[in-house]
Amino acid sequence: MQTVKLAFLGFGNVGRALARLLLAKEAQLLSQYQLAFRVTGIATGGHGIALDPNGLDLQKALRLAQAGDDLSELSTLGAPAIPMDLIQRCEADVLFENTPVNYETGQPALDHLRASLERGMHAITANKGPVVHGYRELTALAKKKGRRFLFESTVMDGAPIFSLFREALPGANLKRFRGVLNSTTNLILTRMETGESFEDAVRFAQSIGIAETDPSGDIDGWDAAVKVAALATVLMDTPLKPAAVDRSGIRAITSQDVTGALKDGERWKLVCSAERTPQGLKPGWLPNGYQ
Amino acid sequence: MQTVKLAFLGFGNVGRALARLLLAKEAQLLSQYQLAFRVTGIATGGHGIALDPNGLDLQKALRLAQAGDDLSELSTLGAPAIPMDLIQRCEADVLFENTPVNYETGQPALDHLRASLERGMHAITANKGPVVHGYRELTALAKKKGRRFLFESTVMDGAPIFSLFREALPGANLKRFRGVLNSTTNLILTRMETGESFEDAVRFAQSIGIAETDPSGDIDGWDAAVKVAALATVLMDTPLKPAAVDRSGIRAITSQDVTGALKDGERWKLVCSAERTPQGLKPGWLPNGYQ
Numbered sequence: 134m135q136t137v138k139l140a141f142l143g144f145g146n147v148g149r150a151l152a153r154l155l156l157a158k159e160a161q162l163l164s165q166y167q168l169a170f171r172v173t174g175i176a177t178g179g180h181g182i183a184l185d186p187n188g189l190d191l192q193k194a195l196r197l198a199q200a201g202d203d204l205s206e207l208s209t210l211g212a213p214a215i216p217m218d219l220i221q222r223c224e225a226d227v228l229f230e231n232t233p234v235n236y237e238t239g240q241p242a243l244d245h246l247r248a249s250l251e252r253g254m255h256a257i258t259a260n261k262g263p264v265v266h267g268y269r270e271l272t273a274l275a276k277k278k279g280r281r282f283l284f285e286s287t288v289m290d291g292a293p294i295f296s297l298f299r300e301a302l303p304g305a306n307l308k309r310f311r312g313v314l315n316s317t318t319n320l321i322l323t324r325m326e327t328g329e330s331f332e333d334a335v336r337f338a339q340s341i342g343i344a345e346t347d348p349s350g351d352i353d354g355w356d357a358a359v360k361v362a363a364l365a366t367v368l369m370d371t372p373l374k375p376a377a378v379d380r381s382g383i384r385a386i387t388s389q390d391v392t393g394a395l396k397d398g399e400r401w402k403l404v405c406s407a408e409r410t411p412q413g414l415k416p417g418w419l420p421n422g423y424q
Numbered sequence: 425m426q427t428v429k430l431a432f433l434g435f436g437n438v439g440r441a442l443a444r445l446l447l448a449k450e451a452q453l454l455s456q457y458q459l460a461f462r463v464t465g466i467a468t469g470g471h472g473i474a475l476d477p478n479g480l481d482l483q484k485a486l487r488l489a490q491a492g493d494d495l496s497e498l499s500t501l502g503a504p505a506i507p508m509d510l511i512q513r514c515e516a517d518v519l520f521e522n523t524p525v526n527y528e529t530g531q532p533a534l535d536h537l538r539a540s541l542e543r544g545m546h547a548i549t550a551n552k553g554p555v556v557h558g559y560r561e562l563t564a565l566a567k568k569k570g571r572r573f574l575f576e577s578t579v580m581d582g583a584p585i586f587s588l589f590r591e592a593l594p595g596a597n598l599k600r601f602r603g604v605l606n607s608t609t610n611l612i613l614t615r616m617e618t619g620e621s622f623e624d625a626v627r628f629a630q631s632i633g634i635a636e637t638d639p640s641g642d643i644d645g646w647d648a649a650v651k652v653a654a655l656a657t658v659l660m661d662t663p664l665k666p667a668a669v670d671r672s673g674i675r676a677i678t679s680q681d682v683t684g685a686l687k688d689g690e691r692w693k694l695v696c697s698a699e700r701t702p703q704g705l706k707p708g709w710l711p712n713g714y715q
Contacts, residue, residue, distance in 0.1 A: 158595055166594070285592075293592035300591035301576075301584035303457070304449055 134167045138188075140174035140225035140254075142216050142245055143232035144198050146342070147259050147286075148175075151229060152191055174223030176216040178232065181205030184213055186224050216241070220248045230258040236355050236375050239266030246271055246282065255280045261287045265362040265375060288314060288360045298368050307368045309408035314360040317344050317351035318383050318403045325391040326400070331384070353382035354403065361405045369407065371414040425458045429479075431465035431516035431545075433507050433536055434523040435489050437633070438550050438577075439466075442520060443482055465514030467507040469523070472496030475504055477515050507532070511539045521549040527646050527666050530557030537562055537573065546571045552578045556653040556666060579605060579651045589659050598659045600699035605651040608635050608642035609674050609694040616682040617691070622675070644673035645694065652696045660698065662705040 139155075141148045155162075155170060162168045171188035181203040183189055189207050197204050205212035213219040220228065228249035230242050239262030246256040246263050250271065258264070263271065264284045275282040285295050298305065313319050317338055324334040335352065338344035350356050358378040365373040383403055391401050408415045430446075432439045446453075446461060453459045462479035472494040474480055480498050488495050496503035504510040511519065519540035521533050530553030537547040537554050541562065549555070554562065555575045566573040576586050589596065604610050608629055615625040626643065629635035641647050649669040656664040674694055682692050699706045 161595065161597075293588070296592035297584070297588060301587035304452065306452075 134163070134169055136169045136171055137227060138171050138173045138186075138223075138225045139227050139229060140176075140219065140223040140249075141172065142176045142219070142228060142230045142242075143260075144175050144177045144180075144194070144204070145231070145233075147231040148229065149195060149198060151231070152195055156191060173225050174213075174219045175204055175207075176213070176219045177204055182213045182216070182219050183207035184211075184219055184223055185209045186222075216245055217248060220245060220252060220254075225249075225254055227255045227257060230256065230260055230263070232260060234260050234350070234356075234359065235262045236350070236359050239263045243267045243271075247274065250274045250278055250280055250282065253278060253280065255283070257281075257283045259284070259286045259290075261356075261359045261363050265359055265366055265373070268363075268366050269372065284363075288363050294364070295367060307409075309406065310364060310368075311404060311406040313402050314405040315351055315354075315357040315403055317348070318354075318357070321352070322383060322386070322391060322401050322403070325386070325388040326395050328388050328392055330388055331386065352384055354380040357403055357405050361407055365407050365414055369409055369414060371409070373407075373414060425454070425460055427460040427462055428518060429462050429464045429477075429514075429516045430518050430520065431467075431510065431514040431540075432463065433467045433510070433519060433521045433533075434551075435466050435468045435471075435485070435495070436522070436524075438522040439520065440486060440489060442522070443486055447482060464516050465504075465510045466495055466498075467504070467510050468495055473504045473507070473510050474498035475502075475510060475514055476500045477513075507536055508539060511536060511543060511545075516540075516545055518546045518548060521547065521551055521554070523551060525551050525641070525647075525650065526553045527641070527650050530554045534558045534562075538565065541565045541569055541571055541573065544569060544571065546574070548572075548574045550575070550577045550581075552647075552650045552654050556650055556657055556664070559654075559657050560663065575654075579654050585655070586658060598700075600697065601655060601659075602695060602697040604693050605696040606642055606645075606648040606694055608639070609645075609648070612643070613674060613677070613682060613692050613694070616677070616679040617686050619679050619683055621679055622677065643675055645671040648694055648696050652698055656698050656705055660700055660705060662700070664698075664705060 172191050173186050173188060174184045175189065175194055176182045177198065180198065180201065183194060183204040185208060194204055194207060213222060230246055232242055235242070242258060242260045243263045243266055246258060246267070249256045256271065256275065264287050271282040285293050288294055298307065320338050320343060321331070321334040324337060325331060335344060335348055339346065339348065344351060355375065358380040359375040361378045362373045362375045365371045386401060394401055463482050464477050464479060465475045466480065466485055467473045468489065471489065471492065474485060474495040476499060485495055485498060504513060521537055523533055533549060533551045534554045534557055537549060540547045547562065547566065555578050562573040576584055579585055589598065611629050611634060612622070612625040615628060616622060626635060626639055630637065630639065635642060646666065649671040650666040652669045653664045653666045656662045677692060685692055
């Protein structure tokens, strides 16, 4: 049996869902893969940092986080003041980075992932920022250190698109892709098909936790653009920054537009695409943006 | 650079397509994976067996096979009389088995794959028979020998379903599946939607090489049943023989049935499904057969 020590940077919806999944799969991981785990560190955004190299009580950490309480009380060796302290002191084998995305620079996640690889950890992120801003650097560093830089859930998180290509289609060359990669705008546009206004549809998406308080990352197309950039960077081996993606949001679309199109058997979608051409990568190989 | 020695059992459409793909990817395999290959043996169904431990001329083998000529002239050491001889003498690292399916027993492919694993080869098949009749045995034998038993193209051959679960979703438990797994019947039913008769649609499918001269394996649902059995056996860890699958073919469906359904916005499909229930595996978790 092997015990893997884990650390979390970020303990919001994504981090907590992963923690609950690990607890639910604990018996299966042990019986099927002879794998046990221990969580040695958790850094939250605004509720302290917990550090215990012998293993934190993950159930208790979840309860504290859910209640909005501070997690630093779980620390046995003095709570680290900043995430970088936790990385240096948590002695983890694997770092799960899941802090909010920074579309422009990928920071500070990029620095945190680099530091965890330098410390000999596998670095896993749910954050698209470091993928589009640091894929080649972090992949090369991981290789040098004999570790992995992984980021499966950053795009199409219910479907393992990156490991599909890496593990199952290693000889395939991706020429183009096209699809809906942002589910928030897809929900909003679908609700607008019933005549609901754009503003009401956004409010509904916020009420069920799909859209953020500031929904601009989704509705202005930034989330879609960064996903196009991530797919192109990783699967088409063509580094592409989000700002270079021909980007349209859905802010200007009215429910009249949407219901009118529906009458003609058409639907508005935020379509993401890219094509590799002899002239280089072309984000948008069919009428881009909406269709 | 590593040179991998390959042998083919079966050199029909599937084997020749693989050979052409290997030739087309030769440069990429070398530059991306430092892998070269050499084909040391090819056993055809009725046009002889070629054996050369130093490597056959694959282009020439393809030309001979395409022309319907005998391949044994390529043998440098005396052509093996039967495939089992080839397996014993070809000194390959990997055997590609792609002979026609035997739904009832999986033979003789099962014996050939077992023998190749015993000889220390990786055994790869495009044949569903040995998967449903020998998955556990061949997988255990491969493990014992430090080799792999692989069969990715047996089901949903354009999509890597088995390696998706094995490599990308190792902690996931498949509870149920549902879909169209046989493309021949799907083509026939689609053509019947235009009013074409069942017989004419079958003849068309034969004319483009999709349906076989004896199309009963597809139209009586055997191909679909063996695919259900393969998915259940491998992905749901529940051995299931094709005969145990609740099976319907499409032979009794008329173009009137199909066009009539279409008027009501419905379509006839040969739907494959299975669900894991507390009472065991249930092939067909929704109205089975057609819907």
